[in-house]
Amino acid sequence: MNPSPPPAARRPATTLLIAAFGTLLVLIDYTSPLTTLSPTAADLGLGSSAQTWVLTGTLVGLAALLLTMGSAADDYGRKRVFGAGAVLLLVSTALSAAAPGPAVFLAGRVLQGCAAAAILAPTLGLIGHVYPPGPGRVRALGMWGASVGLGIAAGPIYAALLERAGGWRTVYWVLSVLSLLLVALTALGLEESRNDRPRRIDLLGVLTLAAGASCLIAGLAEGRHGWGRTPVLLLLGLGVVLLLLFVLAEARVAEPMLDLALFRSPGFVASSSGALFTGLAIVGLMSYLPMALQKALGESPLTASLVLAIWSGLSVVSALQARRLAGRVPATTQVAGSLLLCGIGEAALFGMRPDGSWVHFAPGLVLAGIGSGVLNAALARLAVSSVPADRAAMGSGANNTARYLGSALGVAVTLAVAGQATSDRGPRYALAAGTDRAVLVAAALCGVGAAVALWARIAESRGTAPAPPTPQPAGPPADGGAVDGSPSAAVSRG
Known part of the structure; x- marks a missing residue:
């Protein structure tokens, strides 16, 4: 008789569902204030600086802890x-829902960012553990990428509808129930996975x-x-x-939390820089x-959310279909x-007029949405395949850290321009x-990101970049290896 598979391998679809659901909740939570900021500010007395921190507070928790949580998850x-x-996430959303004033509400938003880091960092490692390399993993990572787009699409609409029905606090109370x-x-549904040889905590790396x-x-x-x-100059410096x-x-x-030798892998460079420019040029x-x-244009919050859903909704569809490119087009x-397609779509948004219509934005949002979906799926594949197999969650954490640092910078650049x-x-x-x-700057930044990824592809095809050292764990790796057959993917196979 064949030996029975390990418990985690018996129900990979359950693992994928839970990982995608957690990602969906995180993105809904992050994007909800896009349509509820005004009533929230009016009720709690949030000034202009505090309103900025409604979104930024979540980014602080995300960017500060993503890589740390990825390393902790692996080990x-x-x-x-x-x-x-x-x-x-359950505790922090309930805290924001019941907040009597600005301080408690903003503390809840920062904690929601910390919760998001702990949820997002292990997701790709969890998926990579139960799906061996091949079409199944490609399809699973495409579905995870679709959950990112779906969360961005659903968040503002969900918040606008619930705010109309029961006020802004209802948005967070319902999120608390979903978090429960x-x-x-x-x-009940996840099986544990970790490295056989945990590393020591990189305390200095965590703190800095x-x-x-x-x-x-x-x-x-x-x-x-x-x-x-x-204060701004001091904080930045x-x-x-x-x-x-x-x-x-x-x-x-x-035993570093982030092995800098990984940056000698073109796939890891493409993954990290692609995530950075996704945040900088697209999310921003x-x-x-x-x-x-x-x-x-004078549109209502709900209408504005539905217009944005042209972009984010199409990113869901294209992420699900991106698996058809696997084996034909390298992830880099x-x-x-x-990124180039997103840049073209963003450039097509040029020409806003106060007496115009939102319809002007539809063609550009369609192009950017298709590009974003393929991008999310490809970055998910590279985040797993471009790192050693036993560091899958660290690769996920590094990828998401770059994305949300880029998002914070992208929002700042967009508002400044x-x-x-x-x-x-x-x-x-x-x-x-x-x-x-702002759309022209964002389009130009997409072009720069595309150029970096193209360089990585050329280096990958020529084999000019040395492979990073692969650690030798005491037992078999937690992850089966690479997603595809690219040279950078071979790094994770050791």
Whole structure:
């Protein structure tokens, strides 16, 4: 008789469902304030700076802890870290729902970012553990990528509808109930997986990365109200210094949280830079677009959310279909091509007019949506395949850290560029002109990201980059290896 498979391998579809559901909740939670910020601010008395922190607070928790949570998940249990994140999401959303004032509400938002980090970091490791390399894993990672787009599409619409029905607090109470469901599903449906030889905690790396990312994002958030102010310059300077110290620490420690040798792998470079430019050029602009539609065109929050759903909804569809490209087009080429397509779509958004219609944005959002879906699926594949098999969650954490640091920077750049425009015809025309500038900058940044991914593809095809060292765990790796047959994928097979 054949030996029975390990428990985790018996129900890979359950693992995928839970991982995708957790990702969906995280993205819904993050994007909900796009349509509920005004009533929330009015009820709690949030000033302009506090309103900035409604979104930024979540990014602080995400960027500060994603890589740390990925490393902890690989070494101490992916289910354990994912489940802790689900519990914290339950507590933090209930805290925001019941908040009596701004301080408690914003504390809840920061904790939601910490919870999101613990949920997102292990997801690709959980999926990679139960799906061996091949078409099944490609399809599973495409479905996970679709959950990212679905969360972005559903979040603003979900929030707008619930705010209409029961007020902004209802948005967070319902999220609390859904988080409780996630806790139950995690306890009953996930099997534990971890490395056979856990690494020691890289305490210096944890502290410098968390503090550096927090200071940098805080500086970017406060900079929207004046870049030359002393607190802004101190936060930005301290953030850069601490992140440099993180790099130095990782280069010297025996068991680093992030092995810098991985950057010699073209696949890892494409994964990290692709995630960075996704946040910088795509998430940053799309986070700004609903506000521009409301203030420049006079659209309602619900209409603005539905317009954004053209982009995010199509990203779901294209992510699900991206598996058809596997085996035909290398993942690095997909990253380059999809970033270029997103750039073309964003450039097509140019030409906002206060007397115009949202229909003008539809063609560009269609192109950007198709590109974003392929991009999300390709980045998920590279995040797993471009790192050693026993560091899958670390690869996921590194990928998501780059994405959300890029998102924080992208929102700051978009607002700074858009805010410089003026018009003697009034604020709506100034906002329209600023939006035009922002879409051109975002399109150019997509082009830069595509160029980096193209370089990685050329280096990959020529085999000019040396493979990073593959650790030798005491037992078999937690993950079956690479997703595809690209040279960077071979790195994870050792």
